[in-house]
Amino acid sequence: MSTISMRRTTFAAVGLAVVASLALTGCENGDEESPAQPAASAPGSAPATSGAPTGPSTGAGAAPASAPGTAKSGQVFKIGEAAEIPYDYGDFKGSRIALTVTAIEQGTPADLEGLDLGDKANGKVPYYIRYTVKNIGTTDMSYASVGHVSGLLGDGTAAQSLAVIGRFEKCKGESMPKGFANGQTQSTCAIALAPSAQTKVAGAAYGGNPYNAANKGEAIAWK
Template structure:
């Protein structure tokens, strides 16, 4: 993994991970990325108490990867369009979700102040990739973390990603709530960094299994 990192305290690592060559670090339940610690450290929040409203009804049966309706490696979706994908991590093997990138919002460089990134954040502009996760399988996905969502620049190359330890109000990366069963939906968020104000984050990608985060051509994308 190509990373730029520094250590703020003995327990808080700060870094920017280059998504295009991202190796999974401390991967658990499909989450990925390097981390940054807010200056005013906030405790890691409990999972959201309630799920967001559910979207249109989809097939409730658990289906294997490659089942009809499953997104194909490299498939492109419009922002707001759902991709049906298998979710095979840890205790949640055999799960199935509908993943939808709903919006990509531009932040400001000032949003990064207090994260301890120093000159590593110079000139960079954060973008907030908001997406929903709907359980369309039969497994209970309580506290599952659906990560591997990253940004794409206007030319299709990967943006840098940033994960924050603790609460970051601009972009809350939520785990699935307790009792996350079939038909329930949760909204969460991923941070992507544009290298300058002149370059935009225009799309998003999902590189979780079986879409191979190490091979961009196999990731599914939203544009």
């Protein structure tokens, strides 16, 4: 997996890292997510990167060992449909969320201007994967970061991901706010890049625990 990382030194600039998606070989990053820091400690913190998930399938997968209603490994949902999943990272082990991809919006190549991608952006078209996170467990998930959401091209292969350090107004990757308790919902966004205008990002996938190769799982998807 190749990584392109850039940092701007001017006051209003943003840095970014383009994370090339992995081929669908079951090579999944199983590292835990770290909780996002409160705003006061955010400057200078390293961005969370999300590995591209393995390709989802409609075949039956083994259900994660958790509560009834939990999304099965490899399960495919419709856009707008919620997937109930465990969130087992750091201080939030044992948490539970409902993850919903609400829309996949096509941007324009001009959206990438000012990010100093250079010729790395040539021909690329950004897509914005908008999703919501609802706390359906009993754990306070203040400042948690729910990543591992990526794009899927029309043929089912993983799209390239773009992680922006700083604030990108067209697609704000929001962490959970303070006091994010049961019943609360937060909207957030992930960026995927299509290789050309002729290729579209047609779906999205979540490849966090337990839906990754490290846990003998398979990403869940929305199409």
